[in-house]
Amino acid sequence: GAVVSQHPSWVICKSGTSVKIECRSLDFQATTMFWYRQFPKQSLMLMATSNEGSKATYEQGVEKDKFLINHASLTLSTLTVTSAHPEDSSFYICSARDTGQATNEKLFFGSGTQLSVL
Amino acid sequence: AQTVTQSQPEMSVQEAETVTLSCTYDTSESDYYLFWYKQPPSRQMILVIRQEAYKQQNATENRFSVNFQKAAKSFSLKISDSQLGDAAMYFCAYRYSGAGSYQLTFGKGTKLSVIP
Secondary structure, three states: OOOEEEEOOEEEEOOOOOEEEEEEEOOOOOOEEEEEEEOOOOOEEEEEEEEOOOOOEEOOOOOOOOEEEEEEEOOEEEEEEOOOOHHHOEEEEEEEEOOOOOOOOOEEEOOOEEEEEO | OOEEEOOOOEEEEEOOOOEEEOOEEEOOOOOEEEEEEEEOOOOOOEEEEEEEOOOOOOOEEOOEEEEEEOOOOEEEEEEOOOOHHHOEEEEEEEEEOOOOOOOOEEOOOEEEEEEO
16 A cells, blocks of 8 residues: 655654654655644644645644645655744644545555654 | 544453444535544554445445444444454544545544453
């Protein structure tokens, strides 16, 4: 099946620094990718929809200036957590849709990134 | 807005037995997809089974099957012959099937433990 590579798998950073997380579709093109956030023992909450070549669409309550999304190519979307603070510590997961497949096809998930902000 | 509710935070099942996880959802749409995802300790999301709302027949995938009741907006997952590897968090999810709509709405999850 299709593979979505997400890096890094974990990152520890100091408060106030920025962290970039990459989501890459390895064997398919993805014009649309999604970024989710998951707190411990909770569900996945959609943060934003990343569209290749255009601005991301953010869910209500998600600060677009804090969570910068760039989808500059058909296989790569990045999420940058700017000026990270301890409350940003969470598990971030991306998913991607194979553009070449029918609309009823499934989404593919990355393996997630655990962000810990000290 | 669509909502997905999983009323069982935790469930346990004896190995080789059968367990059913519950899920209800709320939507005003008539055409949509429903999913069950498994999240093991590795936290990799794994698609277990998918149901298209326009299909009356319940989806099955080996030991996994669903009971889809569209009128009741219920979508339960049955795991037969439970195995130790089935222990994980299980999330029910909804997706509208309209063009350009691929966002998933997840329930809060059910933690399944399998007792040897």
